[in-house]
Amino acid sequence: xxxxxxxxxxxxxxxxxxxxxxxxxxxxxxxxxxxxxxxxxxxxxxxxxxxxxxxxxxxxxxxxxxxxxxxxxxxxxxxxxxxxxxxxxxxxxxxxxxxxxxxxxxxxxxxxxxxxxxxxxxxxxxxxxxxxxxxxxxxxxxxxxxxxxxxxxxxxxxxxxxxxxxxxxxxxxxxxxxxxxxxxxxxxxxxxxxxxxxxxxxxxxxxxxxxxxxxxxxxxxxxxxxxxxxxxxxxxxxxxxxxxxxxxxxxxxxxxxxxxxxxxxxxxxxxxxxxxxxxxxxxxxxxxxxxxxxxxxxxxxxxxxxxxxxxxxxxxxxxxxxxxxxxxxxxxxxxxxxxxxxxxxxxxxxxxxxxxxxxxxxxxxxxxxxxxxxxxxxxxxxxxxxxxxxxxxxxxxxxxxx
Amino acid sequence: xxxxxxxxxxxxxxxxxxxxxxxxxxxxxxxxxxxxxxxxxxxxxxxxxxxxxxxxxxxxxxxxxxxxxxxxxxxxxxxxxxxxxxxxxxxxxxxxxxxxxxxxxxxxxxxxxxxxxxxxxxxxxxxxxxxxxxxxxxxxxxxxxxxxxxxxxxxxxxxxxxxxxxxxxxxxxxxxxxxxxxxxxxxxxxxxxxxxxxxxxxxxxxxxxxxxxxxxxxxxxxxxxxxxxxxxxxxxxxxxxxx
Numbered sequence: 001x002x003x004x005x006x007x008x009x010x011x012x013x014x015x016x017x018x019x020x021x022x023x024x025x026x027x028x029x030x031x032x033x034x035x036x037x038x039x040x041x042x043x044x045x046x047x048x049x050x051x052x053x054x055x056x057x058x059x060x061x062x063x064x065x066x067x068x069x070x071x072x073x074x075x076x077x078x079x080x081x082x083x084x085x086x087x088x089x090x091x092x093x094x095x096x097x098x099x100x101x102x103x104x105x106x107x108x109x110x111x112x113x114x115x116x117x118x119x120x121x122x123x124x125x126x127x128x129x130x131x132x133x134x135x136x137x138x139x140x141x142x143x144x145x146x147x148x149x150x151x152x153x154x155x156x157x158x159x160x161x162x163x164x165x166x167x168x169x170x171x172x173x174x175x176x177x178x179x180x181x182x183x184x185x186x187x188x189x190x191x192x193x194x195x196x197x198x199x200x201x202x203x204x205x206x207x208x209x210x211x212x213x214x215x216x217x218x219x220x221x222x223x224x225x226x227x228x229x230x231x232x233x234x235x236x237x238x239x240x241x242x243x244x245x246x247x248x249x250x251x252x253x254x255x256x257x258x259x260x261x262x263x264x265x266x267x268x269x270x271x272x273x274x275x276x277x278x279x280x281x282x283x284x285x286x287x288x289x290x291x292x293x294x295x296x297x298x299x300x301x302x303x304x305x306x307x308x309x310x311x312x313x314x315x316x317x318x319x320x321x322x323x324x325x326x327x328x329x330x331x332x333x334x335x336x337x338x339x340x341x342x343x344x345x346x347x348x349x350x351x352x353x354x355x356x357x358x359x360x361x362x363x364x365x366x367x368x369x370x371x372x373x374x375x376x377x378x379x380x381x382x383x384x385x386x387x388x389x390x391x392x393x394x395x396x397x398x399x400x401x402x
Numbered sequence: 403x404x405x406x407x408x409x410x411x412x413x414x415x416x417x418x419x420x421x422x423x424x425x426x427x428x429x430x431x432x433x434x435x436x437x438x439x440x441x442x443x444x445x446x447x448x449x450x451x452x453x454x455x456x457x458x459x460x461x462x463x464x465x466x467x468x469x470x471x472x473x474x475x476x477x478x479x480x481x482x483x484x485x486x487x488x489x490x491x492x493x494x495x496x497x498x499x500x501x502x503x504x505x506x507x508x509x510x511x512x513x514x515x516x517x518x519x520x521x522x523x524x525x526x527x528x529x530x531x532x533x534x535x536x537x538x539x540x541x542x543x544x545x546x547x548x549x550x551x552x553x554x555x556x557x558x559x560x561x562x563x564x565x566x567x568x569x570x571x572x573x574x575x576x577x578x579x580x581x582x583x584x585x586x587x588x589x590x591x592x593x594x595x596x597x598x599x600x601x602x603x604x605x606x607x608x609x610x611x612x613x614x615x616x617x618x619x620x621x622x623x624x625x626x627x628x629x630x631x632x633x634x635x636x637x638x639x640x641x642x643x644x645x
Binding site: 021025028029032033034035036037038039083086087089090091093094095097098099100101102106187191194195198199202203204206209222223272278280281348351352355358359361362364365366367368369 | 419420421423424425427428429430431432434435436438439440442443444445446447449450451454458460461462463464465466548550551552591592593594642
């Protein structure tokens with residue numbers, strides 16, 4: 001336990017706050033960069049200051065999740081939660097400097113105030129960590145950086161709190177007025193809010209760009225049918241191009257479920273496996289085995305949604321099986337869905353159906369990527385299916401959000 | 403009575419210093435954060451309104467297009483599909499005279515156009531003077547039809563043998579092309595089949611096959627193949643060309 005003259009609590013607070021400031025800055029920067037609707041690498045490292053990288057799936061999942069920002073229907077992408085961390089850590093850093101300069105004479109009220117409020121980031125971090133683990137199934141490294149900063153800050157706060165009870169005989173503690181902690185609390189609230197206010201006041205108007213990603217030339221599939229994804233309250237005609245072994249499709253599907261959007265969509269699904277075993281538009285398979293799993297979805301009939309969601313849930317296993325060969329994948333399908341399903345998967349008619357779906361994609365000259373969403377015949381831009389999903393739906397299909 | 407405590411003069415000077423340091427650093431951290439946020443957002447807003455200099459190319463879904471789709475090949479394909487009445491109008495296919503008119507190439511050159519299709523297509527063979535598909539022919543035809551992948555057009559080039567008179571061979575060749583078409587209609591259940599299949603029927607006056615074509619995949623691989631037999635046939639193949 002450091003004595004009353006120890007500067008450790010203040011130094012630790014300063015380090016923790018600066019670390020938190022850095023990680024929150026990285027996270028906010030990633031968010032803000034995407035406002036230009038382009039593709040960007042994302043910061044995703046425990047190392048403070050590490051450059052952004054394209055290998056940042058967990059951080060993307062966190063960024064695109066409904067928990068990463070507030071007011072997503074009002075602002076494109078919403079107001080990122082990291083902005084509040086940015087403001088709060090700025091306050092904590094300044095307060096740490098204040099305590100550091102005071103040294104052993106730091107007022108009891110200041111130490112106690114700091115001890116109490118320094119736990120706030122830890123509480124928020126615990127909530128966000130729980131959400132990450134239970135809802136997203138992944139933990140982003142940048143977020144972990146903020147969690148670690150919060151823990152350090154809380155530890156420093158507790159140390160400060162404990163040291164407030166002690167006093168050096170030669171250097172008695174200064175006394176501050178009882179109103180000051182209230183003023184500090186207001187200052188903490190204000191600094192936490194300020195970055196969000198600046199962000200909200202300067203975000204660009206994305207509305208003119210929402211309808212500029214094209215339309216379907218051929219609305220109906222020739223000589224075949226889409227896969228119907230059953231939902232409970234279908235009101236908005238929607239066409240999705242998906243690959244059951246595509247991680248982005250899985251994330252998109254989970255986002256639609258988490259955002260409570262999917263049940264209001266009247267979904268037709270066109271299968272677009274990114275596997276050159278059936279898809280001639282690729283030189284090599286991005287997702288080996290996706291053709292077979294797509295056939296299973298086609299064979300699902302009224303259970304198509306269940307088959308699709310099974311493929312998403314078991315995606316890692318199925319992707320591994322796909323790399324081992326078609327028979328491993330067939331065995332997995334048979335084990336879960338039985339012989340009848342497997343026979344259907346191997347049926348020539350199913351192959352023709354899948355080919356019809358792929359030709360539908362080529363008839364419409366859609367981009368070779370998944371997932372793709374069409375509201376009616378209008379294509380929703382890729383960036384509007386991730387960060388801007390709620391905003392875009394609010395503009396193009398507001399009834400879905402009601 | 404206790405003596406009042408007098409703080410040392412050095413310590414007293416820390417009071418305003420700490421407050422000032424806190425305020426100053428607070429101003430730096432907060433204003434720095436606000437400025438950064440403002441710059442990041444306005445930078446994105448500026449990029450949003452500025453077109454990308456090097457926009458990443460996005461592949462677009464389309465029918466397949468492979469190396470053999472030369473302009474000359476496409477010309478033949480297009481004429482067969484469009485000029486010969488396919489593609490939505492009544493199917494009539496192309497007769498040898500039509501081929502000679504639109505192809506304007508020699509027999510060898512005409513056949514050479516199809517050489518790259520050796521692995522994609524197959525030769526469905528018929529009995530002498532017959533136009534009926536046997537079981538092996540039907541199976542081969544179905545195998546080829548269902549291996550469509552990204553192709554838009556299915557080519558059928560029927561032939562009759564070199565023996566016999568021109569009119570008889572032309573009629574036989576026509577019937578063989580129709581046999582193929584009828585069977586495809588049966589198995590494909592595709593209402594748009596007419597716009598996909600291009601039919602050519604050649605008599606003995608144009609583009610007869612040499613014995614070399616016996617090495618191509620055919621429906622009678624186990625039987626003897628010669629120049630006579632290989633021309634009692636219909637060559638079938640999906641064509642991976644865009645028009």
